[in-house]
Amino acid sequence: MTHDARRLVVVTGGGSGIGAAAAAALADGGARVVVADIDTEAAEAVARQIGGRAHRVDVRQRTSVEALFASLPRAPDALLTSAGGASRAAALDVSEDLFLETLQLNTGGFWRSAQEAARLAIAERRTLSIVHVASSLHAGPAPGLSHFAAAKGASVSLLRCLAQEWAEYGIRVNGIVPGPVDTPATDAWRVDRTLRRAMESSLPLGRIGRPEDLLPAILWLLSDSAEWVTGSLVTIDGGRSIAP
Numbered sequence: 001m002t003h004d005a006r007r008l009v010v011v012t013g014g015g016s017g018i019g020a021a022a023a024a025a026l027a028d029g030g031a032r033v034v035v036a037d038i039d040t041e042a043a044e045a046v047a048r049q050i051g052g053r054a055h056r057v058d059v060r061q062r063t064s065v066e067a068l069f070a071s072l073p074r075a076p077d078a079l080l081t082s083a084g085g086a087s088r089a090a091a092l093d094v095s096e097d098l099f100l101e102t103l104q105l106n107t108g109g110f111w112r113s114a115q116e117a118a119r120l121a122i123a124e125r126r127t128l129s130i131v132h133v134a135s136s137l138h139a140g141p142a143p144g145l146s147h148f149a150a151a152k153g154a155s156v157s158l159l160r161c162l163a164q165e166w167a168e169y170g171i172r173v174n175g176i177v178p179g180p181v182d183t184p185a186t187d188a189w190r191v192d193r194t195l196r197r198a199m200e201s202s203l204p205l206g207r208i209g210r211p212e213d214l215l216p217a218i219l220w221l222l223s224d225s226a227e228w229v230t231g232s233l234v235t236i237d238g239g240r241s242i243a244p
């Protein structure tokens with residue numbers, strides 16, 4: 001395979017957790033990976049490790065996302081939007097700022113990245129597969145994370161609309177719906193053993209997830225093997241959604 005024939009994949013939030021694990025798996029599979037993250041050092045560390053390229057991006061900013069896609073040699077073949085997260089607050093205490101910032105990152109970040117990637121793919125008449133990392137909290141209940149649930153719920157609605165509008169261009173848009181997964185974002189579970197046991201016992205499959213649990217679905221949805229799949233959500237949550 002020549003260098004240019006390799007698939008070009010952008011991973012937002014690629015500097016840590018689920019995005020970093022996916023970036024490594026994509027590179028293992030022969031893709032050229034752009035590790036895009038607001039944390040430059042983290043992106044560079046992952047890029048060095050996997051032989052990819054790091055790019056600092058703030059997915060809350062249109063100009064920053066435009067610059068990310070303008071830096072590519074061509075339209076990407078695939079985009080994984082993993083940049084996201086939220087701090088906790090009881091619903092009564094969520095401030096205007098926290099609510100809007102959470103939407104701006106989790107819904108807006110996905111929207112902006114998907115839109116810029118799609119514009120490039122359409123201009124260059126290339127197919128594109130987009131996978132968004134949603135959350136099992138998108139449908140609630142989410143104590144202490146109502147604002148995050150709202151943002152992820154909106155991103156799930158959005159991805160189905162984008163899938164419908166962009167299918168005619170050969171652009172597929174799908175999502176994965178993870179339950180609780182051990183990553184740097186969820187360090188609290190590692191520190192607090194009681195919280196961890198409570199989380200584990202609430203999951204029918206009895207354990208918290210690992211980023212590797214998500215990789216087969218991410219790789220499949222991003223690949224041509226899923227060429228007849230769009231507007232779909234793959235739930236990977238230890239059974240959280242069917243817990244009694």
Ligand code: NAD
Pocket residue numbers: 012013014015016017018019036037038039042057058059060081082083084085086105109133134135136177178179180181182183184185186
């Ligand atoms: P993480 O904190 O390990 O990784 C998130 C990455 O996003 C970090 O590298 C961070 O620097 C980057 N990021 C944050 N804000 C950014 C911005 N404005 N622009 C660009 N990059 C930014 O978290 P994770 O657990 O790997 O989460 C990845 C995604 O999975 C998130 O969208 C999260 O909501 C979702 N998710 C996580 C879990 C879980 O339990 N870990 C469960 C469901 C969904």
